[in-house]
Amino acid sequence: MTFADIISLYSIYAIWILMAINIILSIGGFIYYHRVKQTDGHCPLEEYPMVSIMVPAHNESIVIQRTVAALLNFDYPHDKYEIIVINDNSSDDSAEVLRKIQDKNPDRRLIVINTDSVAGGKGKSNALNIGFSVAEGSVIAIYDADNTPEPGALRLLVENLMSDDKIGAVIGKFRTRNRNATLLTRFVNIETLAYQCMNQAGRFFFFKLCTIPGTNFVMRRSIVEEIGGWDPKALSEDTEISFRIYRMGYYIKMMPLAVTWEQEPHLLSIWFKQRTRWAKGNIYVLLKNFKYIFDKSGGRMRFDVFYYLLVYILMLSSLIFSDIIFVSGILGFVHVFLSGFSTTLWVMAIMVFVLNVMITLAVEENEFSLQSAFLVLIMLFSYSKLWVAVVVNAIIKSISDAIFKREVKWDKTVRYVETAGNGKGNT
Template structure:
């Protein structure tokens, strides 16, 4: 066996190991779904807690009105929640639109916090920390500016949070609002159902572990204050705050009944910048907490730390290597003795990916259609390669930022009407 074959064998083993883990998560997630579908929905107490809903918004004039209207229509006692929109150094018409909403609903607890370049425009974490200073609730809820939660979402989240004192936060499910806009949003729709909803359910089932997704969640205010708010250096403030919750011996519960619909990127450039920010943010959090892998303090997040490190380092490197060898061998540039073997495994991996992914979308009856089966096949062949480009771009930029001591900047995702 040549050195090339040795590296290729390691790459194939790594890819298959992670694929098997994801299949196991899918099976466990489906088991969670079956168990959850037979449970009685949680109910609010007669005197529900006061909730502060915070919405960070930077130049969100296109979507902010629809989001606030959805929040005003929530099935939660109107006098028991407030909405705080942090209009974060916006240069569009957001301030005027929000002021008009306040005038239209003078009897509602709708607060607009306008920041400028002196204290705002520094990313989502900074905006949330500013909003927290104005919040009155014992429970804090977060929604992104492009979200339209279903009317009962907040009620289910808060009821679940109150059902167990060990829950520090409760997260809901999010769906793709513009899934039919482009082939890219069709990919994202399946990705959301498979690698968000089902992966969260699988980790909940196996490890009582899940990660805050950045929107459609509630968290105890006193816990937030213990943590010290959101880390302003974290581009993925959701992953960071999740690890902080577990570090204080609280748990995060997943409640799929709480659903929000969010807008997803419709073009490659917007998707690329958003996903690059996600990768950068998650790697920052992983590296920040990597020392906890073999400590007692990190026992609750050990799986996530190893999983994220495997995905962002081992899997991405292995995929790039195996794809490169495949292309070069077809071109006749290199020769691998196990190339035929690897091609057989590749075809098997495609089948495993397609079958397991299609199983995940069967939990949503409206998604069980032949066109989605074709979308899933295309995802393996196209969408996964797009992620490789993101990973490669991140690796280059991460090295550059470390060498030149540059601070990663927050990228604002473009919205659509």
């Protein structure tokens, strides 16, 4: 057996291990979705707590009006929630847009905090800490500036949070509002449903684990106070604070009936910057929490750390090695003696991958189709390769930042004006 054979087999087995994990999580997620859909998801309360909805926003004038309108339209008791928009060192007309919204809604508690380059402009975590300093709610809700949550989302999240003292946070589901804009947004839509939503549901079903997605979630104010707010060094502040909630002994619940719609990057350059920031943030969180894998005090969080390590180590290495072997074989530099065996396993892996994703799409209205199956197949040979480039770029940037002691910078996702033909109404 040659070295090329060994590397090829490693790649195949690594992919199958990850696929087996995803299949198991998808099965759990499918069961959990089915159970939730048998109910309306509500846990009515005798008295609803005060909620502070915080929206960090930097140069978001294109989308912020639509977002605030959706937040004002919640069916949650209007006297029981406030909206705090942190207009974080924006250079566009966000301040004027928000002022006009305030003028049109004088009877609603809509607070706008306009920061400058001294106090603000340092990323989402810093903006959230600023907003939290004026928040009055016993429950904190977070929404990104491009979100349009459905009217019942907040009530569902809060009711489920208050239903059990062991729950530290409750997350909802987020959908791609502009899924029909480009081929890229179609890929993102499938990825979101199959891996971020379904896998989250499966992890909760089996392990009472969910990672906060950064938007459309609620958490207890007491938790934020106890942990001292958001880590300003964390680019993935959602993952970082999730791990701290786990270590406190709480668990995070998913309520898939609480839905928000968000604008995803429609251009590759914007997507690449966003995903590089996410990957850099996750690398930071992994390094920060790696020690807890061997520490019982880490509790169930240890599974999540291990899960992230598998994704970033096994998937990254297997995809890189398989591509190297494939290209080298075509160029005649190496010869894989087990090529027939490995080819069979690869073909089987591709078939199982497509089948697994299609099963997860089956739970969503208008998502299961032959077109979707074709897109999933294309994703495997394009989108996954882009993910490798993103992670490699994030690793290089993280190492470079550490060597040269650069301050962590937040690369904001650029928004665009959506047309009537690419919104959620056409899903």
